[in-house]
Amino acid sequence: FCFNILCVGETGIGKSTMMDTLFNTNFDSTPSSHDLPGVKLKAHTYELREKNVLLKLTVVDSVGFGDQINKEDSWKPIVDYIDAQFDAFLQEELKIKRMLHSYHDSRVHTCLYFIAPTGHSLKALDLVTMKKLDSKVNIIPVIAKADTITKSELNKFKAKIMSELMANGVQIYHFPVDDETVADTNNSMNTHLPFAVVGSNDEVKIGNKMVKARQYPWGTVQVENENHCDFVKLREMLIRTNMEDLRETTHFRHYELYRRHKLEE
Amino acid sequence: FCFNILCVGETGIGKSTMMDTLFNTNFDSTPSSHDLPGVKLKAHTYELREKNVLLKLTVVDSVGFGDQINKEDSWKPIVDYIDAQFDAFLQEELKIKRMLHSYHDSRVHTCLYFIAPTGHSLKALDLVTMKKLDSKVNIIPVIAKADTITKSELNKFKAKIMSELMANGVQIYHFPVDDETVADTNNSMNTHLPFAVVGSNDEVKIGNKMVKARQYPWGTVQVENENHCDFVKLREMLIRTNMEDLRETTHFRHYELYRRHKLEE
Ligand SMILES: Nc1nc2c(ncn2[C@@H]2O[C@H](COP(=O)(O)OP(=O)(O)O)[C@@H](O)[C@H]2O)c(=O)[nH]1
Numbered sequence: 001f002c003f004n005i006l007c008v009g010e011t012g013i014g015k016s017t018m019m020d021t022l023f024n025t026n027f028d029s030t031p032s033s034h035d036l037p038g039v040k041l042k043a044h045t046y047e048l049r050e051k052n053v054l055l056k057l058t059v060v061d062s063v064g065f066g067d068q069i070n071k072e073d074s075w076k077p078i079v080d081y082i083d084a085q086f087d088a089f090l091q092e093e094l095k096i097k098r099m100l101h102s103y104h105d106s107r108v109h110t111c112l113y114f115i116a117p118t119g120h121s122l123k124a125l126d127l128v129t130m131k132k133l134d135s136k137v138n139i140i141p142v143i144a145k146a147d148t149i150t151k152s153e154l155n156k157f158k159a160k161i162m163s164e165l166m167a168n169g170v171q172i173y174h175f176p177v178d179d180e181t182v183a184d185t186n187n188s189m190n191t192h193l194p195f196a197v198v199g200s201n202d203e204v205k206i207g208n209k210m211v212k213a214r215q216y217p218w219g220t221v222q223v224e225n226e227n228h229c230d231f232v233k234l235r236e237m238l239i240r241t242n243m244e245d246l247r248e249t250t251h252f253r254h255y256e257l258y259r260r261h262k263l264e265e
Numbered sequence: 266f267c268f269n270i271l272c273v274g275e276t277g278i279g280k281s282t283m284m285d286t287l288f289n290t291n292f293d294s295t296p297s298s299h300d301l302p303g304v305k306l307k308a309h310t311y312e313l314r315e316k317n318v319l320l321k322l323t324v325v326d327s328v329g330f331g332d333q334i335n336k337e338d339s340w341k342p343i344v345d346y347i348d349a350q351f352d353a354f355l356q357e358e359l360k361i362k363r364m365l366h367s368y369h370d371s372r373v374h375t376c377l378y379f380i381a382p383t384g385h386s387l388k389a390l391d392l393v394t395m396k397k398l399d400s401k402v403n404i405i406p407v408i409a410k411a412d413t414i415t416k417s418e419l420n421k422f423k424a425k426i427m428s429e430l431m432a433n434g435v436q437i438y439h440f441p442v443d444d445e446t447v448a449d450t451n452n453s454m455n456t457h458l459p460f461a462v463v464g465s466n467d468e469v470k471i472g473n474k475m476v477k478a479r480q481y482p483w484g485t486v487q488v489e490n491e492n493h494c495d496f497v498k499l500r501e502m503l504i505r506t507n508m509e510d511l512r513e514t515t516h517f518r519h520y521e522l523y524r525r526h527k528l529e530e
Pocket residue numbers: 009010011012013014015016017018031032144145146147148197198199200214383384385412413414418
C-alpha cells in the first residue's frame with residue numbers, strides 16, 4: 001500500500017506539524033531556514049501501521065516555497081517533481097519485461113496546499129501555483145493555523161477562497177459522490193472546503209484524556225474537537241474514506257494526461 | 266501635536282485592526298485586495314483627542330506590500346515616501362520667509378514593522394526591507410497576530426528575530442534609557458522586544474466590563490491582558506512614554522542624515 005502526499009506552503013505555515021498530527025507520529029523533520037535560494041522538493045518514505053494495514057507513506061515537502069523575494073518560478077520545481085514521478089512510472093510501463101507489481105509507485109496522489117490564514121483572500125502565488133498544479137495532481141487546499149481565525153471570520157474567508165478558485169478556473173479535488181456508500185458523507189464534506197486545520201505535536205490533559213492540543217493562556221485548542229477546527233474531517237477524508245479514490249484519479253486521470261502529452265511529443 | 270506612523274506588513278497581517286486598537290477608534294479603512302501590481306503608500310490624517318491633547322495623527326499604510334510574486338522592489342515606494350516627507354520639510358526649512366511653526370510636519374516618526382507569526386524566523390523580504398529603512402525611520406518591529414503563537418514558541422521566536430536583526434546589522438528603535446524618569450520602564454520594555462501583539466475591533470463582555478477581545482470557541486484573547494499579549498506595552502511605549510523621543514530622533518537624526526546627503530549632492 002503506497003500513498004504519496006505532497007505538501008505545498010510557506011515555511012512556518014505548519015506543514016510538518018500537520019503531517020505528524022495526521023499520521024499520529026513524529027516524523028522528525030529538521031525545520032528549514034527561510035533563506036534558501038530556491039524551492040527544493042524533499043521526499044521521505046515511512047512505513048506506518050494504519051489499523052492492520054502496512055502503509056508505505058511518502059511525504060514530499062516543498063522546502064523554501066514562498067520564501068524568495070522573487071517567487072516567479074516557485075512553482076516550477078514542484079511541477080518538475082510531479083512530472084518526474086509520472087515519467088518514472090511511464091518508463092516502467094513501457095518496458096517489455098516490466099515489474100509493475102513490485103514497482104514502488106512514487107506518483108503524487110494528493111497535494112495538500114496550505115493557505116495562510118490572513119482572513120482576507122488567496123495570495124497571488126497561491127493562485128499561480130494551484131493553476132499550474134491542478135491538471136497534474138489532486139489538490140486539497142487547507143487553511144493552515146486555523147486557530148488564528150474566529151468562527152465568523154472563517155465563514156467569510158472560506159467563501160472568498162472558493163470563489164477566487166472558481167473565478168480563476170482552479171480545479172481542486174472534490175470527494176467523490178458517485179459511490180452510494182460514501183456519497184452522503186462526501187457531499188457534506190465538500191461543503192466544508194477548504195478545511196480549516198490545526199496541528200499539534202503536543203498533548204494536553206483534558207478531563208482524564210491526553211489529547212493533541214495547543215495550549216494558550218486563554219484556552220486550549222483541541223485538534224480533534226470538531227468545534228475547534230476541521231482536522232477530523234481532513235483526516236477522515238484523506239486517510240479513511242478517499243485514499244483509494246485519490247490513487248485512482250492520479251492513475252486514470254492525471255497520469256493518463258501526462259502520458260498522452262509525453263507520447264505525442 | 267503631530268504624530269506620523271507608517272505601517273509596513275503583508276496584506277491581512279492585521280495592520281488596520283492594530284491602528285484601530287491602538288488609537289481606540291474605527292479608522293474605517295477599506296480592506297485592500299491581494300492583487301495590486303505594486304506597493305502603494307496611502308496616508309490618512311485624523312484628529313484624535315488623547316486625554317486633553319488634540320493629536321493630529323497620520324497613519325500611512327504600505328498597501329500591497331509582500332503581495333507580489335516578485336517583491337524585489339517592494340521596499341522602494343516606502344523609502345521614496347519617507348524621503349519625500351524629508352524633502353518637503355527641507356524645502357520649507359530652506360525658505361527665506363518660512364512658516365515652520367504652522368508647517369504640517371509629515372515626516373514619519375515611526376515605522377511599525379509587522380512580522381508574520383510563522384514561529385520560525387524573519388522572511389527574506391523583512392530583512393531586506395528593514396535594512397533599507399533603518400537609517401531613515403525609527404523601526405519598531407512587532408509580531409502580528411500573536412494569538413497564533415504559544416508562550417513557549419514565542420520566547421524562541423523573539424530570540425530568533427532579535428538575533429537575526431543583529432546578525433544582519435538592522436538598527437531598530439530602542440526606548441531611551443538616558444532620562445531617569447523613564448529609564449527603568451524603558452529598560453524593562455526593551456527586553457520584551459519585539460512586542461507580540463493582538464488587535465481587535467470587537468468587544469466582549471468579561472465579568473461586567475466590555476473589553477477588546479477575539480472570541481474563539483476555546484477561549485477569549487483579551488487584547489489588554491498582559492498575560493495574553495504585549496499590546497499594553499506597545500501602547501504605553503508608543504503613545505504614552507516615547508512619542509516625543511520618536512519625534513526628536515526623527516528630526517535630529519534621520520532628517521539630519523537625509524538633509525546632509527541631499528545638500529552634499
Ligand atoms: N497557531 C498554530 N501554530 C501552529 C500550527 N501548527 C504548527 N504551528 C506552529 O508553527 C510553527 C511552524 O510549524 P512547522 O510545522 O515547522 O511549519 P513548516 O515550516 O510549514 O513545516 C511551529 O512553531 C508550530 O508549533 C497550528 O495549527 N496553529
